[in-house]
């Protein structure tokens with residue numbers, strides 16, 4: 447069995463992809479697992495990111511799942527563990543960042559770690575312990591109104607303290623600016639004072655690169671995805687295109703889109719305007735006749751040999767509201783997701799091996815239907831959306847997947863994704 451260096455536990459799926467992308471950019475070969483893998487990994491990689499769905503579940507369940515992930519990662523040889531949460535520190539006074547961090551520390555037998563959601567490239571900076579989203583403190587950003595994890599305090603020392611048993615301290619930006627040695631000295635001083643978790647300031651990517659070497663050998667790192675950019679060098683790994691190399695793609699090409707977000711609507715419109723072969727799934731017809739999806743998939747599959755096909759339920763907010771009014775929000779969503787997952791399976795059965803899926807929930811449904819549990823992460827098509835290679839029992843082998851969150855990607859995403867895959871090394 448291959449031995450990994452960095453073992454990561456992410457509290458949601460897109461966050462896991464985000465972290466995996468940063469590790470690949472830093473030169474690490476990465477597999478993203480959907481949930482805790484059932485067996486050992488076949489591939490030889492530097493890092494594994496286990497994607498959980500533990501951000502907003504009860505804290506005790508988040509702890510149990512995270513400890514199961516930790517056990518798998520240690521068994522796979524992970525020499526350092528990275529607990530990844532959102533760069534807006536999404537949590538409530540009950541957790542789950544604090545309880546999961548402390549449970550991982552206990553299991554690893556360590557008395558000190560850091561917490562740093564900073565990702566300056568994406569506008570997330572930490573200054574004197576205060577987290578900024580763009581130009582405003584977190585509690586003045588859209589996060590104050592988040593339906594599940596409203597963030598009403600930007601001071602991370604206070605936020606983390608409220609959900610921790612141990613003491614929380616701060617490594618401020620002046621120390622970070624002074625470099626790895628100064629940061630390590632501050633870690634030692636905080637530790638002597640009885641602090642177990644240090645919030646670390648970072649206002650630039652350079653800060654994260656200075657922080658990286660100070661984290662060498664630390665059993666547990668907790669952070670957003672930004673801190674990852676400074677870690678690979680600790681193992682002598684430097685950025686290299688080969689880290690993102692995937693098996694050669696083959697088969698037919700298709701896009702399945704269940705996202706109704708603004709960016710996806712633009713991408714569907716651009717695909718249609720360019721004369722692409724596109725097939726619209728009618729959510730109303732679906733509720734009346736379950737075979738509508740299969741009929742559509744069969745029609746779409748018939749033209750696969752002529753180039754990429756698009757099957758989409760993507761539509762404008764008015765049409766979505768009308769369907770939701772008729773079927774109920776949840777039922778409409780579940781019905782369309784299940785139908786698109788069946789369409790994706792049908793297309794793969796008919797020879798599609800390069801598949802773009804638009805929509806977070808839609809991607810989850812498609813990946814599950816294809817029986818995919820591990821993704822080898824390749825190069826990004828656009829920020830946050832890499833091509834991945836996965837083994838699928840439905841494909842009877844490898845299928846290349848690009849799983850796109852609704853609002854990600856440029857307008858020509860559906861057109862350029864396949865060209866990019868063909869051009870990758």
Ligand code: ADP
Nearest residue numbers: 704705707729759779782783805806807808852
């Ligand atoms: P995004 O990443 O843009 O949020 P998701 O796939 O996560 O996309 O969510 C889109 C939701 O909308 C899914 O539950 C999907 O089934 C649902 N949906 C898609 N098309 C329609 C439609 N035409 N009518 C009603 N609901 C739809």
